[in-house]
Amino acid sequence: MATRARSEERRAEILRAALEVIAERGYRGASLAAVAERVGLTQQGLLHYFPTKEALLIAVLEERDQWDSVPDSQWRLDLLGSLVEYNAMRRGIVQTFSALLGESVAEGHPAREFFTRRYAAVRGSMAQVLRAEYGDRLPGGLTPEQAAPLMVAVMDGLQFQWLLDPDAVDMPDAFRDFLRLLSGD
Amino acid sequence: MATRARSEERRAEILRAALEVIAERGYRGASLAAVAERVGLTQQGLLHYFPTKEALLIAVLEERDQWDSVPDSQWRLDLLGSLVEYNAMRRGIVQTFSALLGESVAEGHPAREFFTRRYAAVRGSMAQVLRAEYGDRLPGGLTPEQAAPLMVAVMDGLQFQWLLDPDAVDMPDAFRDFLRLLSGD
Known part of the structure; x- marks a missing residue:
């Protein structure tokens, strides 16, 4: 037990x-x-813990998800805006996430299962957040289940544009534009 | 000249x-x-034309952009929905685009310049399409320049979710949901 700890x-x-x-x-x-x-x-010695670079990076991303996680009942839409703002200050991890996501779309890539599982979970959480905020229909007419994959897509897609050209894309601002679009204000 | 041809x-x-x-x-x-x-x-012999796999793939993506391109004055929002539908039937090239996009976020990657330039151009085109459709304000209150990066982000982000789990994400349907959100219907 001590060894395990x-x-x-x-x-x-x-x-x-x-x-x-x-x-x-x-x-x-x-x-x-x-x-x-x-x-x-x-x-x-390191290979004993993580046999490949991919395995290590997946573990880092899993760990970040744990630190970033908020109990589903506590999530609010405006917290998401803050999360994107926070991400804009930690470029390295966002770059790692985006690069590994890109690699994972190839068949048989070790990160594929992590991302597939993660997206199913994140779409589910986002739908819950949206339902808590708006009920069964958002102001624009979409259901929470329709809006959730769009929200996740906007976050990921903006990260790529921002990583490539940080001066051209203000990621937190653009994400808040999307939240405004959802809210119908 | 004959040799060049x-x-x-x-x-x-x-x-x-x-x-x-x-x-x-x-x-x-x-x-x-x-x-x-x-x-x-x-x-x-192939290396004479394309010195690396990356160079070849970038050239393929550039060529696809040429084939897909519509004169700016001819673009309409509903054509974008059709383009996404079309992309859902050509998984290989979408996978190549997404994988290379992921790689390109690392400093010094050969595809970085291609994507940076491409996104600036695509955001510009999308803003024009949105202005032609809605004028200076979209129904949801955003300007065309605010909505354009979101539109591009949704297209890219949905591609990742769809590539990872095609049964869970209907990419063309989800994109049409986004267009509906923009239109305020």
Whole structure:
């Protein structure tokens, strides 16, 4: 049991180090070697915890989802605007998410299952948030289940435009425009 | 001049072959070797036209943009719905676009400039289409320039959700929901 606890602690330490490396060097610079060095492991030692770069990055994204998560009953639409604002200040992790999402669309990619599962869950949560705010019909006439995939799509799509050209796209502002569109104001 | 014409013809032939290979085998299967074989070139011979897989794929996406392009004055919002419907029937090229878009967010990636330039142009075109349809304010209150990046984001974001889980996301239907939201109906 003590060994197991130590191992979990080590795993958590590696994820924090990976997040730091990602923030500093971006997706491309987040090599297993760089992460291993930061936690004082050999690359071989790191492979014991995460056998590939993809496995490590998926674990980082899963961990971020945990930290970002809000109990479904607590979610409000305006919190989403704040989340997008917050994301605009942590470029490295957004870049990692977007790059891995792109890779995952190829058949057999190790991140495919993570994203497929994640999107089903996120669409479900968003539909709940929208239903709590608007009931069974949004002001524009859509149901929460129709609006949820659009909301998720806007968040992801804006991230790509913003990563490519941050001066041309104000991501938080654009997302708030979308929320306004939904609200029918 | 005759040599140049032959070379351009060869280039076009390679792009058509690449498109076929992508349609049949997806992004991952679209290797330079597979494309070279289809046009009866050695891989070395193909490298003369396209030095890397990325260069070839960017050229394929540029070519598709040309084929898909509609003179700005002819665009109408409902044509966009048809374009999304059409994209839902050509999974290979959509997968290639999405995968390359994902890769391009890393610093120094060869496709970065293509996508950055493309998004600036597409946002501009979309704003024009929206202005032609609605004037200076959309029914929901946004300006065409505010709505354009959202429209592009929805198209891209839905492609990812659809590629990952085609049974869960009806891409053309979802996009028409978004158009309805914009129209305020």
